[in-house]
Amino acid sequence: MRAAEQAVIASGVPEYDLMERAGAAAAEIVWRAGGSRDVLVLCGPGNNGGDGFVIARILRAKGVPVRVAALGESRTASSLRARAAWAGPVEPLQDAQPAGQLVDALFGTGLTRGLDPQAATELGRLVDLASHSYAIDLPSGVETDSGALLSPVPRFGVGIALGAWKPAHLLYPAAGRMERLQCAEIGVAAPSDVGRLAPPSLHPPAGDEHKYSRGLVAVVGGEMAGASLLASHAAARSGAGMVRRMAAAMETGGPDAIVTIGAQTAAEVERALDDRRLAAVLAGPGLGRDDRARERLNIVLQSGHPLVLDADALNILSEGGAGPLPAGAILTPHEAEFTRLFGDRSGSKIDRALEAARRSRCIVVYKGADTVIAAPDGRARIASHASSWLSTAGTGDVLAGLVAGRLAVTRDALRAACEAVWLHGEAARRAGAAFIADDLIERLPGAIARRL
Numbered sequence: 213m214r215a216a217e218q219a220v221i222a223s224g225v226p227e228y229d230l231m232e233r234a235g236a237a238a239a240e241i242v243w244r245a246g247g248s249r250d251v252l253v254l255c256g257p258g259n260n261g262g263d264g265f266v267i268a269r270i271l272r273a274k275g276v277p278v279r280v281a282a283l284g285e286s287r288t289a290s291s292l293r294a295r296a297a298w299a300g301p302v303e304p305l306q307d308a309q310p311a312g313q314l315v316d317a318l319f320g321t322g323l324t325r326g327l328d329p330q331a332a333t334e335l336g337r338l339v340d341l342a343s344h345s346y347a348i349d350l351p352s353g354v355e356t357d358s359g360a361l362l363s364p365v366p367r368f369g370v371g372i373a374l375g376a377w378k379p380a381h382l383l384y385p386a387a388g389r390m391e392r393l394q395c396a397e398i399g400v401a402a403p404s405d406v407g408r409l410a411p412p413s414l415h416p417p418a419g420d421e422h423k424y425s426r427g428l429v430a431v432v433g434g435e436m437a438g439a440s441l442l443a444s445h446a447a448a449r450s451g452a453g454m455v456r457r458m459a460a461a462m463e464t465g466g467p468d469a470i471v472t473i474g475a476q477t478a479a480e481v482e483r484a485l486d487d488r489r490l491a492a493v494l495a496g497p498g499l500g501r502d503d504r505a506r507e508r509l510n511i512v513l514q515s516g517h518p519l520v521l522d523a524d525a526l527n528i529l530s531e532g533g534a535g536p537l538p539a540g541a542i543l544t545p546h547e548a549e550f551t552r553l554f555g556d557r558s559g560s561k562i563d564r565a566l567e568a569a570r571r572s573r574c575i576v577v578y579k580g581a582d583t584v585i586a587a588p589d590g591r592a593r594i595a596s597h598a599s600s601w602l603s604t605a606g607t608g609d610v611l612a613g614l615v616a617g618r619l620a621v622t623r624d625a626l627r628a629a630c631e632a633v634w635l636h637g638e639a640a641r642r643a644g645a646a647f648i649a650d651d652l653i654e655r656l657p658g659a660i661a662r663r664l
């Protein structure tokens with residue numbers, strides 16, 4: 213974004229024009245959300261503060277009661293100009309009285325260290341006392357590129373990103389400090405291989421499709437039947453044509469549409485996987501970690517089919533028990549599995565996911581409240597602000613089955629991972645509160661229908 217802004221400025225657009233655009237777009241969002249409720253704008257010393265002065269001026273011209281409190285003098289040419297154009301008084305931050313709406317324009321992308329304790333306390337108090345609060349570009353106190361908190365940061369109603377999403381809008385803990393996100397258009401396009409996960413465009417089966425052309429999925433089960441049943445069921449509701457579950461014992465359960473194949477020995481798994489029509493094979497959920505599980509995983513790794521590896525498959529791989537990571541596979545680790553597989557690396561979650569994808573030559577779906585999907589070629593998509601009710605047992609098994617199902621449908625690993633993560637989040641949104649993993653599966657057809 214910084215480079216994109218500099219390019220626009222170099223092409224002849226004055227920096228101050230960008231500030232006016234940013235301020236106008238943000239003021240419009242505040243106006244639409246809060247109408248004529250009184251507003252307190254907090255302005256910092258840099259260009260983020262300059263945006264604040266523009267917002268204050270525009271809202272006041274609309275008849276909104278506006279007060280401005282500043283943290284020191286303005287220090288950049290554009291912010292000095294914006295401050296000069298504000299006709300009202302400016303009070304010191306420490307004297308500011310609360311208002312119904314609070315606009316935080318203290319610091320944006322230029323923050324290099326945490327706010328001093330007094331300013332952080334004032335910001336927290338004023339945000340908590342407002343019924344509507346807006347973080348301009350970013351909540352003051354967050355580190356733009358990692359989402360870390362450099363000083364205590366209150367929870368804002370709306371985060372107004374200027375021009376483009378920055379990592380801190382999407383990565384925790386910063387992402388958790390904004391209930392809603394809005395992006396304000398300022399005429400600066402920041403092309404990047406890294407972006408927010410967008411809703412997918414899905415297609416119904418073509419008129420002449422049949423179950424095998426729509427995608428045949430195999431789920432290799434193990435000692436815990438429930439996990440592979442959840443995954444199989446999710447795959448069956450993902451839009452794929454057919455799902456076969458290779459069961460380690462002849463346990464029953466799940467919809468009758470899933471074909472259960474008894475495959476207790478490694479030889480039986482090998483036979484069951486000997487089918488060129490297989491478009492995706494999932495292993496991991498409920499696999500177990502004993503010698504038998506290792507044998508089953510080795511057969512899967514040698515099968516030559518497009519793979520999705522989750523849970524125990526990742527644990528076995530991280531113990532080095534099954535050779536190197538299979539290039540081209542989709543890996544779906546949660547935090548602990550990721551660290552076991554790739555070590556405790558530095559950098560933002562996006563950096564770590566990209567590095568892991570590059571090293572393993574796999575698509576990495578690094579799960580959590582901020583799921584990062586990374587490809588070896590440097591592309592990454594971040595899914596944030598999904599329902600926190602997803603933090604319940606078995607939802608990862610559902611995601612793994614969904615990834616395998618979409619892989620069978622699309623035959624494109626990055627696309628499949630992106631579609632699956634989005635559908636998983638949408639199913640959770642539809643499921644509402646206190647759902648269990650099984651409920652999520654019932655919501656998948658509705659989530660798919662929404663994107664046709």
Ligand SMILES: NC(=O)C1=CN([C@@H]2O[C@H](COP(=O)(O)OP(=O)(O)OC[C@H]3O[C@@H](n4cnc5c(N)ncnc54)[C@H](O)[C@@H]3O)[C@@H](O)[C@H]2O)[C@@H](O)CC1
Nearest residue numbers: 217230231258259260319320321322323324325326327349
């Ligand atoms: N560059 C541009 O073209 C545009 C920038 N815009 C705004 O400008 C912001 C970035 O502005 P700046 O680069 O001026 O940076 P900020 O306004 O975020 O920060 C201002 C300055 O404060 C100092 N500082 C950092 N941490 C501090 C701390 N803890 N306590 C006290 N001082 C501290 C630094 O020297 C920093 O440069 C964006 O987030 C956005 O809001 C918009 O006006 C749109 C156009």
Ligand SMILES: Nc1ncnc2c1ncn2[C@@H]1O[C@H](COP(=O)(O)OP(=O)(O)O)[C@@H](O)[C@H]1O
Nearest residue numbers: 546579580581599600602603605606607608609
């Ligand atoms: N707080 C949260 N907010 C949003 N999504 C979450 C949260 N916690 C977990 N998830 C999602 O729920 C799923 C949990 O997967 P996982 O940890 O593998 O669970 P399990 O092994 O029990 O199935 C992942 O898709 C993850 O991204």
Ligand SMILES: [K+]
Nearest residue numbers: 316319348350
């Ligand atoms: K801010």
